[in-house]
Amino acid sequence: MxxxxxxxxxxxxxxxxxxxxxxxxxxxxxxxxxxxxxxxxxxxxxxxxxxxxxxxxxxxxxxxxxxxxxxxxxxxxxxxxxxxxxxxxxxxxxxxxxxxxxxxxxxxxxxxxxxxxxxxxxxxxxxxxxxxxxxxxxxxxxxxxxxxxxxxxxxxxxxxxxxxxxxxxxxxxxxxxxxxxxxxxxxxxxxxxxxxxxxxxxxxxxxxxxxxxxxxxxxxxxxxxxxxxxxxxxxxxxxxxxxxxxxxxxxxxxxxxxKFFDRIPELTKKREEFEQKVKEKYPSAVILGEGAPRLATSTYIALPGVHGQAVQIELESMGIFVTTSSACSDNEPVTSKVLKAMGVTDDVGRGVVRISVGLCSPVEVYDKIYEALIKAYDKLSQIKSY
Ligand SMILES: Cc1ncc(COP(=O)(O)O)c(C=O)c1O
Structure with missing residues (x-):
């Protein structure tokens, strides 16, 4: 888990x-x-x-x-x-x-x-x-x-x-x-x-x-x-x-x-590698806040066309717990207010999942999350959900 x-x-x-x-x-x-x-x-x-x-x-x-x-x-x-x-x-x-x-x-x-x-x-x-x-x-x-x-x-x-x-x-x-x-x-x-x-x-x-x-x-x-x-x-x-x-x-x-503050550079590096790997595999993937200074432990990622909640459920079936942070109803997924304030379109906003680990988390969690996320994207991108 x-x-x-x-x-x-x-x-x-x-x-x-x-x-x-x-x-x-x-x-x-x-x-x-x-x-x-x-x-x-x-x-x-x-x-x-x-x-x-x-x-x-x-x-x-x-x-x-x-x-x-x-x-x-x-x-x-x-x-x-x-x-x-x-x-x-x-x-x-x-x-x-x-x-x-x-x-x-x-x-x-x-x-x-x-x-x-x-x-x-x-x-x-x-x-x-x-x-x-x-x-x-x-x-x-x-x-x-x-x-x-x-x-x-x-x-x-x-x-x-x-x-x-x-x-x-x-x-x-x-x-x-x-x-x-x-x-x-x-x-x-x-x-x-x-x-x-x-x-x-x-x-x-x-x-x-x-x-x-x-x-x-x-x-x-x-x-x-x-x-x-x-x-x-x-x-x-x-x-x-x-x-x-x-x-x-x-x-x-x-x-x-x-005791964990000195891990910030290591976690930031691993987080960036993880995001780059996902983007190499799926060039249309979007990292929200990319390029801005961010907390070492947070990634907010979307693959437009693949619904964030579906990704969340897929990851959960593989024992990985993330959130979407956007309120959704069945067919009317809503882009969060934060993303709207950033001018993010619904195409991206509906796809987001938030992955947030701790300063104490081993860097290897990113490898496991990567494997699972790619599996989820491979499966779900076969059906365009919106
Ligand atoms: C940025 C921010 N402010 C305020 C809160 C509210 O915190 P709590 O629900 O613990 O009172 C949260 C909780 O998620 C938060 O992330």
Whole structure:
């Protein structure tokens, strides 16, 4: 079996499994907010995890807020920055057409319900946002921008966006900047305070920690309002007894993943060889985001005329799990919003499959995926499915 949907959710990593076995066996268990010895011991463990996470993320201890994951973090940021509703002088949200729906839909909710207007920065055909256009927008309209929300790495294409430049421009013009770093963190080294961004988010299940865990990073915590009020946990910013064991797994997973960063060049090379081999065999195959800087572990590939879902099912029958990342109904396959924003035609958009492995994956998985993919294409291209 080959699991190649790490961008969807990574398996719990081995170090976390080992940690949990011992942790669950030995305890301690208590409410980290209790003042008795056991509670304080749990709190110390969780705060130790917070220190490890802060170091890994290039943030200060006090900038790390534990939560349930990226979607919650995104909601809290929007609630904090936009919750009061559009003011005459600050009524714009600047975002892109390639954001994850958790981010895009939140922005749309604030536009529909709180009077904001969305400016969508266009995306180039290679998946990179149009930085020149962004620069123009920020120069012309910075006084009216309430929030810039541009992601670090795309979940479908794996394309790495110029988020450092975006952040620099936001700082220069004094505009609040939220970056969706969910796919970037754990796949590339990241330093929150070096980028200068105001807010970032991540989900534990994308990096091998337990699902239902995550972190919101805030440059200045006093700008945040709680989404969940509760009993004042996380310094009043996220109510509810903390998921302390889950939060500990974040630290273990971050420690674990940092050991694999030096594999990025090797994985990138192998990924490129894999893509070239497929293109040699099938010259009409398309690699989405080809030529743009991409995460080492992601490939988004289409063979026009061969339906992505059919490829997915064929691969699954050979024990390989990938996704299409495009919503499809029986005869009306739909090109994803991300691909539409890149100007990708339905001919390509209907054919995509996303192959995403982990930084810990052996390079040989690409050889096995290649064999299976070619078998699937050989079989399916005999019948043109659309
Ligand atoms: C880029 C990006 N942002 C946000 C999210 C939302 O993450 P979660 O569902 O863990 O809250 C995802 C999940 O796939 C993602 O890929």
């Amino acid at each position: 080959i699991y190649a949907d790490y961008n969807g959710s990574a398996p719990v990593c081995n170090d976390v499994k080992e940690y949990l076995k011992q942790r669950l066996d030995e305890g301690p268990y208590a409410n980290p907010n209790a003042i008795h010895f056991m509670g304080q011991k749990v709190l110390m463990g969780m705060d130790n995890a917070r220190s490890v996470c802060a170091k890994f993320l290039g943030a200060k201890f006090s900038q790390v807020i534990f939560n349930s994951g990226a979607t919650e973090g995104c909601s809290q940021i929007h609630h904090s920055v936009l919750g009061c509703g559009a003011k005459d002088e600050k009524n714009l949200i600047v975002t892109t057409g390639i954001e994850h729906s958790a981010i895009r839909k939140t922005a749309e909710w604030y536009a529909e319900n709180r009077g904001y207007e969305i400016i969508t920065i266009p995306t180039n055909p290679n998946g990179i946002i149009d930085l020149t256009e962004f620069e123009k927008v920020i120069k012309d309209k910075h006084q009216n921008i309430a929030l810039v929300s541009i992601m670090a790495a795309n979940n479908e294409t794996g394309v790495i966006e110029p988020f450092k430049e975006v952040s620099k421009l936001c700082q220069e013009y004094g505009v609040t900047n939220f970056c969706d770093t969910t796919q970037y963190i754990g796949k590339m080294p990241f330093n929150f305070n070096e980028t200068g961004m105001d807010y970032a988010i991540m989900s534990g299940h994308k990096i091998g920690a337990l699902t239902g865990t995550g972190i919101l990073l805030a440059k200045d915590k006093t700008t945040l309002k709680p989404l969940i009020i509760g009993g004042g946990q996380e310094k009043g910013l996220r109510g509810g007894t903390q998921n302390y064991i889950g939060n500990e797994t974040l630290a273990v997973a971050m420690d674990s993943v940092s």
